[in-house]
Amino acid sequence: EDKVVQSPLSLVVHEGDTVTLNCSYEVTNFRSLLWYKQEKKAPTFLFMLTSSGIEKKSGRLSSILDKKELFSILNITATQTGDSAVYLCAVDGSGAGSYQLTFGKGTKLSVIP
Amino acid sequence: DAGVTQSPTHLIKTRGQQVTLRCSPKSGHDTVSWYQQALGQGPQFIFQYYEEEERQRGNFPDRFSGHQFPNYSSELNVNALLLGDSALYLCASSRTDAGAKLFFGSGTQLSVL
Numbered sequence: 001e002d003k004v005v006q007s008p009l010s011l012v013v014h015e016g017d018t019v020t021l022n023c024s025y026e027v028t029n030f031r032s033l034l035w036y037k038q039e040k041k042a043p044t045f046l047f048m049l050t051s052s053g054i055e056k057k058s059g060r061l062s063s064i065l066d067k068k069e070l071f072s073i074l075n076i077t078a079t080q081t082g083d084s085a086v087y088l089c090a091v092d093g094s095g096a097g098s099y100q101l102t103f104g105k106g107t108k109l110s111v112i113p
Numbered sequence: 114d115a116g117v118t119q120s121p122t123h124l125i126k127t128r129g130q131q132v133t134l135r136c137s138p139k140s141g142h143d144t145v146s147w148y149q150q151a152l153g154q155g156p157q158f159i160f161q162y163y164e165e166e167e168r169q170r171g172n173f174p175d176r177f178s179g180h181q182f183p184n185y186s187s188e189l190n191v192n193a194l195l196l197g198d199s200a201l202y203l204c205a206s207s208r209t210d211a212g213a214k215l216f217f218g219s220g221t222q223l224s225v226l
Contacts, residue, residue, distance in 0.1 A: 041219040042217045094169060098161055
């Protein structure tokens with residue numbers, strides 16, 4: 001059974017801090033790892049990673065994948081209150097021809113002014 | 114460009130009843146997946162539809178069924194509702210040639226009393 005574990009489960013930081021969110025996984029047929037941000041209901045796509053060691057960046061957010069050690073991290077620098085959300089890590093471990101994501105429980109990030 | 118739209122946004126049912134949830138995918142997308150998200154948990158894969166057929170199914174009982182129409186929209190049906198079916202039901206759409214990058218709707222919050 002595929003498994004995704006995120007840590008910490010919750011985190012409270014002050015505006016301007018830098019945070020690192022962790023995601024480890026065990027899947028049979030790894031194809032990609034994805035990060036989503038869930039503020040209210042709809043998870044919104046952040047990154048998709050397929051290769052080790054290549055950092056993805058978008059503004060203050062960045063992510064990297066280590067396929068050997070089976071983990072990924074999501075970094076957020078200079079945090080803002082608008083970064084408050086649940087961050088979900090998901091892994092596509094399905095067979096060819098379809099895409100089935102296994103999600104972790106998420107990390108709830110609270111950024112206080 | 115409309116994103117993924119789901120209806121209704123909220124629904125209250127009693128045990129034993131049946132429910133139908135609806136989803137219209139993002140323009141240009143041909144694949145629809147359904148996920149169940151219980152409170153404090155990550156989304157859990159129910160099934161995926163492509164070309165009007167169920168392509169893959171997660172670990173959910175037969176009470177959960179679905180359909181995809183020629184215009185790519187989809188329905189999720191749940192029969193004989195249980196209290197444990199109370200959750201946020203998320204629909205996600207994708208292009209079959211774009212990998213696991215899913216776009217999610219805002220979900221239907223189902224409460225079973």
